[in-house]
Amino acid sequence: MVDTDDAAVVARCLAGEHNAYEAIVSRYQKGLFNVALRMLGNYEDARDATQTAFIKAYEHLDSFNPEQRFFNWLFRILKNECLNSLRGRRAAEPVSVGLAATNRADPVEERERHQAVQSALLTLSVEYREVVVLRHFTDLSYDEIAATLGIPAKTVKSRLYTARQQLGERLAGWHVAR
Amino acid sequence: MNTFNDDRRDDNDELSEILNDLPQVDPPPSLVPTVMSTIAELANAPVTQPQVTYIRRGSRMAKKVLWSVAAVAAVALIALKVVGYPPVEQGTEATIGAAQRYQESQISASDVKVEDQQFQAFLQSDLFRQLANDKAAQDALKNQDLQKALADASVRAALARADIRYAIANVRLARVEARNDVIASLKLDAKSQAALEAALNTSPALLRVIANANIADAIANSSLAQALARSDAALALSNNAVLQAISQASFNARNDASVNVSTNAVSK
Numbered sequence: 385m386v387d388t389d390d391a392a393v394v395a396r397c398l399a400g401e402h403n404a405y406e407a408i409v410s411r412y413q414k415g416l417f418n419v420a421l422r423m424l425g426n427y428e429d430a431r432d433a434t435q436t437a438f439i440k441a442y443e444h445l446d447s448f449n450p451e452q453r454f455f456n457w458l459f460r461i462l463k464n465e466c467l468n469s470l471r472g473r474r475a476a477e478p479v480s481v482g483l484a485a486t487n488r489a490d491p492v493e494e495r496e497r498h499q500a501v502q503s504a505l506l507t508l509s510v511e512y513r514e515v516v517v518l519r520h521f522t523d524l525s526y527d528e529i530a531a532t533l534g535i536p537a538k539t540v541k542s543r544l545y546t547a548r549q550q551l552g553e554r555l556a557g558w559h560v561a562r
Numbered sequence: 563m564n565t566f567n568d569d570r571r572d573d574n575d576e577l578s579e580i581l582n583d584l585p586q587v588d589p590p591p592s593l594v595p596t597v598m599s600t601i602a603e604l605a606n607a608p609v610t611q612p613q614v615t616y617i618r619r620g621s622r623m624a625k626k627v628l629w630s631v632a633a634v635a636a637v638a639l640i641a642l643k644v645v646g647y648p649p650v651e652q653g654t655e656a657t658i659g660a661a662q663r664y665q666e667s668q669i670s671a672s673d674v675k676v677e678d679q680q681f682q683a684f685l686q687s688d689l690f691r692q693l694a695n696d697k698a699a700q701d702a703l704k705n706q707d708l709q710k711a712l713a714d715a716s717v718r719a720a721l722a723r724a725d726i727r728y729a730i731a732n733v734r735l736a737r738v739e740a741r742n743d744v745i746a747s748l749k750l751d752a753k754s755q756a757a758l759e760a761a762l763n764t765s766p767a768l769l770r771v772i773a774n775a776n777i778a779d780a781i782a783n784s785s786l787a788q789a790l791a792r793s794d795a796a797l798a799l800s801n802n803a804v805l806q807a808i809s810q811a812s813f814n815a816r817n818d819a820s821v822n823v824s825t826n827a828v829s830k
Contacts, residue, residue: 402605409597417589428753431590438597443604501580520581552577 390454397445409438412455415522416462422517423466425506433469437462456532463514470510504554512547515540590751592725599728603787684798685807692785694811699789702780703805710767717768718796720761721781723754727790730772731782744772 390411396404416437420430441448441461448457505513518529530537684690693699702708711717720726729748741762745755761768771777780786789795798804 400605402601403598405601406594406598409594413589413593414586417593418586421587422584427587427590428751431593431751434589435593435597435600439600439604442597442601497580498584501584516581520578521584521586548577551581555577555580 391450394445394448394450394454397442402442405442408454412458413438415455416458418521419459419517420462420466422502422505422521423463423510423513424469425502429469433462433465437465440465453528453531456528459518459532460534463510467510500555501551504551507554508547508550512543512550515543516547516551519544591749592729592751592754595728595732596725599724599782599787602783603724603791606785681798681801681804684795684804687795689785689789689792689795690808690811693789693808694815696785698776698780698784699786700808700812702777702784702786703799703808705771705774705777707767707770707774708777709800709802709805711761711765711771712796712800714761714765714768716757716763717761717765718790718793718800720754720757720768721790722793722796723757724787724791725750726754726758727782727787730778741769744769 390408393404393407413434417430417434420433420437421427424430424433437458441458444461448454505516508516514533515529518524518532519526524532526537526540530540533540693703712721726748729750733748745759745762748755748758750758771781781790789799
């Protein structure tokens, strides 16, 4: 699906109107940042990855194919940044999973559950984690996720199934412990 | 008992509910300004000489030819040196001296006595030439407070962050005499705020820098921004000899320009 707005903004940027890029950053910052946050589990790493992804995208705007959806292209850049961040992270380095605000009746329990979910997400391999993140933290359909990741929709469903099984096992442990 | 993974239910089960229940987190307010500030720097950066591109575009044969020509030229120069050709005649020294006078606008290692060899690369860089041709950057670098501040490593670390430079230049501060007011007004994220606090703790001169609108503007919007973003360049700017070299190169550039204007006027 081609987004004519994004394509028009890209064309303006390529024509030298670099301030036009602010529309793209403003439009995608929240979605992209939340994807990075769930992929990395750390606020500052997510911020750095998102910023770098936007800047790298700008630097390579001339290689963007306007027939594609801009978000798909941007996500691939962000994913590489997340992978770089994960590679650079020391094995023993703790991640800050306390990323949740809450307003429910039992905020302590809800916060604990959010932290457990984020921790469980971080135990998934990147391949599984990205399908879960794209499915649950963006509005993308299976087909759109497939297009974003460059894999068949069947593979998306299969990975999502396995990922959900693994998540279920890990969260079941948390449930039992409570 | 595992309540989540018992079948291939799609998005309506308890696991999906829990996943969908994770809240959306707002990105840091500095994200857009930081990205746009960096992009502005990239957009304003001059295109460097595409020497490498030319070489890449050429064939392998072209490289061989290049090396062959260079080798022949080197052998020829050595041979001429050994033979002592051409002979130097008396009375030509002054002529040669005069001809060379205006060819010395490039700063070389011998022009400025920079003791530390690490700055030599900076003196030969495009960024150095940009600074020498950027009046706003030079005016800022002449400021004693900025010089003092840049001597401090924590100031350089703070000003390396694009969001801090952007905030300093763009947030109109009601009062800049109070350190805590400044920190609060700039509305930085935790990491940048900590970096700025550390810088202000060790360098009181930085507060005066922030108070100076022209310098604050130069920090974000001149070639100085690019220099501050690079740790090697920022360190070089803390060296007095390097600052003198920039000033000297700027003087030479202006002098050359005026000589060219005069020469053109005479030739007409």
